Amino acid sequence: MSASGGTKAIVAALAANLAIAVAKFVAFLFSGSSSMLAESVHSLADSGNQGLLLLGGKKAKREATPQHPFGYGRERYIYAFLVSIVLFTVGGMFAIYEGIEKINHPHPIEAWYWPVGVLVFAIIAESFSFRTAIVESNAIRGKQTWTQFVRRAKAPELPVVLLEDLGALVGLILALGGVGLALLTGNGVWDGIGTLCIGVLLIIIAIVLAAETKSLLLGEAAGTEEVEKIKVALVDGDVVTRVIHMRTLHLGPEELLVAAKIAVEGHDTATQVADAINAAEARIRAAVPIARVIYLEPDIYRPEAAPAE
Numbered sequence: 001m002s003a004s005g006g007t008k009a010i011v012a013a014l015a016a017n018l019a020i021a022v023a024k025f026v027a028f029l030f031s032g033s034s035s036m037l038a039e040s041v042h043s044l045a046d047s048g049n050q051g052l053l054l055l056g057g058k059k060a061k062r063e064a065t066p067q068h069p070f071g072y073g074r075e076r077y078i079y080a081f082l083v084s085i086v087l088f089t090v091g092g093m094f095a096i097y098e099g100i101e102k103i104n105h106p107h108p109i110e111a112w113y114w115p116v117g118v119l120v121f122a123i124i125a126e127s128f129s130f131r132t133a134i135v136e137s138n139a140i141r142g143k144q145t146w147t148q149f150v151r152r153a154k155a156p157e158l159p160v161v162l163l164e165d166l167g168a169l170v171g172l173i174l175a176l177g178g179v180g181l182a183l184l185t186g187n188g189v190w191d192g193i194g195t196l197c198i199g200v201l202l203i204i205i206a207i208v209l210a211a212e213t214k215s216l217l218l219g220e221a222a223g224t225e226e227v228e229k230i231k232v233a234l235v236d237g238d239v240v241t242r243v244i245h246m247r248t249l250h251l252g253p254e255e256l257l258v259a260a261k262i263a264v265e266g267h268d269t270a271t272q273v274a275d276a277i278n279a280a281e282a283r284i285r286a287a288v289p290i291a292r293v294i295y296l297e298p299d300i301y302r303p304e305a306a307p308a309e
Helices: 003-031 034-059 075-104 113-141 146-152 157-185 189-218 224-234 270-287
Strands: 240-252 255-264 291-299
Touching (some): 003 113, 003 157, 034 075, 034 157, 034 189, 075 157, 075 240, 146 189, 157 189, 224 255, 224 270, 270 291
Parallel strands (some): 255 291
């Protein structure tokens, strides 16, 4: 994912959520709807989440230091993980608490036109934000399904924004349903039930985000396509005859570490091997530009001693 593409989707979501959060809170003040209060906190939490993603992207650009020789690319994973925690605690748990309170102590919704009008506005605004995230994601997801894209993406920003916007849209529909049923029946319990459903939805999304970003934090290898490109680039058929074994690791969304043991002939001179390694590194970087840290170890291939890849 290009940094510009991710930033565009984040900024679009941030602008939409800030406007929606203010509108929802005003609607809560005039109507007393708990769904509106839960949704305003949800939108405020989403705005903070987008701020965290922007902050993580900025911190990830810092230059490597002696203490952190591989740079700060994983800052983006850390802040994406923080997003899942904020979504779970501030968004999901608060909505569940508010929903239970409203079910136990229901009261009718006043000035119904405020929550209904704000929800319609919010659905329109979130739809534009969601569309921006979809367009940016389509530019890079290729033939992957949406589930595969969310699970395999090495850059966390777009999957996070996609899931947040999807959750926001579904949550708005739940809130609209809760408010609508409360108005039709005159029973405020429905408003509380809608709020409770919003909380459950947010917690589910937070768990999915936490699981995916945890995998990135632990360290993921390059994708299958990139691994094959690297293997092909390593072998020149002259000095480097095969790849004995290889490991890859994402140091960040756009920085890949490659470590490989390559087979050379026993009669090759040190100069020939060194030149072959330099040439192999150049081929790898041409084939997979994000392969920025490369360690190659020459060895004599012995089938009985070669480790399984």
